[in-house]
Amino acid sequence: MEGISEAIEIREFGSFALLAPNHTSIHPMTFLLTGIPGLEAAHVWISIPFIFMYLLAVVGNALVIVVIAGDRNLHEPMYLFLAMLALNDIILCTVTVPKMLVIFWGGPSISTFASCLTQMFFVHALFLSESAVLLAMAYDRYVAICTPLHYTSLLTTSIIGKLGLALVARSVVVVVPGVLLILRLPFCRTNVIPHTYCENMGIAKLACSSIRVNSVYGLTAAFLTTGLDFILIAISYGLILRAVLGLSSQEARMKAFGTCGTHICVILVFYTLAFFSFFTHRFGPRVPHHAHILLANLYLLVPPTMNPIVYGVKTTEIRVRVLGLFYQSKSS
Numbered sequence: 001m002e003g004i005s006e007a008i009e010i011r012e013f014g015s016f017a018l019l020a021p022n023h024t025s026i027h028p029m030t031f032l033l034t035g036i037p038g039l040e041a042a043h044v045w046i047s048i049p050f051i052f053m054y055l056l057a058v059v060g061n062a063l064v065i066v067v068i069a070g071d072r073n074l075h076e077p078m079y080l081f082l083a084m085l086a087l088n089d090i091i092l093c094t095v096t097v098p099k100m101l102v103i104f105w106g107g108p109s110i111s112t113f114a115s116c117l118t119q120m121f122f123v124h125a126l127f128l129s130e131s132a133v134l135l136a137m138a139y140d141r142y143v144a145i146c147t148p149l150h151y152t153s154l155l156t157t158s159i160i161g162k163l164g165l166a167l168v169a170r171s172v173v174v175v176v177p178g179v180l181l182i183l184r185l186p187f188c189r190t191n192v193i194p195h196t197y198c199e200n201m202g203i204a205k206l207a208c209s210s211i212r213v214n215s216v217y218g219l220t221a222a223f224l225t226t227g228l229d230f231i232l233i234a235i236s237y238g239l240i241l242r243a244v245l246g247l248s249s250q251e252a253r254m255k256a257f258g259t260c261g262t263h264i265c266v267i268l269v270f271y272t273l274a275f276f277s278f279f280t281h282r283f284g285p286r287v288p289h290h291a292h293i294l295l296a297n298l299y300l301l302v303p304p305t306m307n308p309i310v311y312g313v314k315t316t317e318i319r320v321r322v323l324g325l326f327y328q329s330k331s332s
Helices: 002-016 040-070 077-106 113-146 148-154 157-183 200-204 212-245 250-283 289-314 316-331
Strands: 030-033 109-112
Touching: 030 113, 040 077, 040 289, 040 316, 077 109, 077 113, 077 157, 077 289, 077 316, 109 113, 113 148, 113 157, 113 200, 113 212, 113 250, 113 289, 157 200, 157 212, 200 212, 212 250, 250 289, 289 316
Parallel strands: none
Antiparallel strands: 030 109
16 A cells, blocks of 8 residues: 555656655655645645745844844843844744745745755754754853852853854754764655655655664754753753742842743743644654644744744843834934
């Protein structure tokens, strides 16, 4: 039955599907991304909120970067980490959404093997970087509230720069083995990927040999990076909560909660979508496949869209300076 279904799938996409069943290829020349399976008729309608979120994410995060870069008073650890998060969000959206829109508007889209692996690398690396920046921001809040006298010595510009490089290095070190594990696989089924972008397990499942090593590595890497980040963030905010509740001044407690509230909102949006998508993809076989794909798109797009809105509304310094940019443009 599996061979029959694959043959039907090959015939359905005609000349796009370049591999036939029982024909083994070390690396296929191309992959065919088909979009959201079962919702092809609604692709154009689905693209409307997606392009709106993409434009909002790019413009919003670009404004955050411009405001922070242009105001020396905002060259503080909290805002520098926020600028890192904004830059990461812009790149993450741009790596996935344009190709996604091509599929929504024009139907199944061909991607070469090399470009597919490149997209896969950046998607996973940037996702890990996002998680790491959120951890760095949690550490910033912990130092600012729990050890304020050491804040300037523990978070200097030099240390922040080294942290930024370490975040990039961690992402590369973790993701490269996943790419190498894909390169070792032979492909003999189909080159059709029922997805809007190239991701690790989506490619691995097309192989005609065991992908157990890929799956185990993916689970282990996810736990030791994103999972560990979340645990450390939870611990840091537990310590922050204990310190805040120990403050004698009601005004000081409210100010501390207000400072951390914005970051907690961003963390909840990011990790809730990411973990829900991750666990339903691996442990929820009864969840419809189109739901998996929608979640995989939303957990990469919603946080970058929400982050500048949340920080713009909740952070007075950012909000005032963004409004100042608009007033200047109107007056000129």
